[in-house]
Amino acid sequence: MTHVVSDNCIKCKYTDCVDVCPVDCFVEGPNMLVINPDECIDCAVCVPECPANAIFAEEDVPADEQHFIALNAELWHAPGWKTLTKRKAALPDADQWNGVPNKLEHLQR
Template identity: 55%
Template sequence: MPFIVTEACIKCKLGDCVEVCPVDCFYEGPNMLVINPDECIDCALCEPECPVNAIYSEDELPEDQMEFVELNRRLSEKWENIAEKCDPPEDADQWKEVKNKRQYLEE
């Protein structure tokens, strides 16, 4: 089961997870990161590195985050692959605890 980046990453995009990924399966969008599920090897290294708990194994994904399985797949085909920690948005700290951010996703 691949790992999935969920709604909590929107407008945070802190990138701590990216540097531990041994297969470089992270992709960067305007205000979120996603994992290409076909490239993910289920190593689980990224999950504990996420400071906002936005990464889940697909089989442990909360019910209200299921749409992110397809979003990760689709957006990883569209966005740029990254292997190093990216710069988070300037206001990322203000968004860390915010819930229900789906409407802010910039594709």
């Protein structure tokens, strides 16, 4: 079992979740975070910390976002994606993108 970062993180990349993660399982890409499924201990402390409500337990990922399970598993070890261990500023226009649906086309790999 793991937790999954979903669509609403794209173009927001709030990092409140990173500060509370006891195992440093968040990985940062250009405009999204993902969770390393091999490191996540399923503690769920990150879920309430996400201002974008973009983190779900794997079994709770909405039906229309199931593809984010595989996407997290793929991107956590993508070239240039690095483990993030400390909170940093969200993207400059994060508040404008928060809640915008179907942002996968904007994902920067």
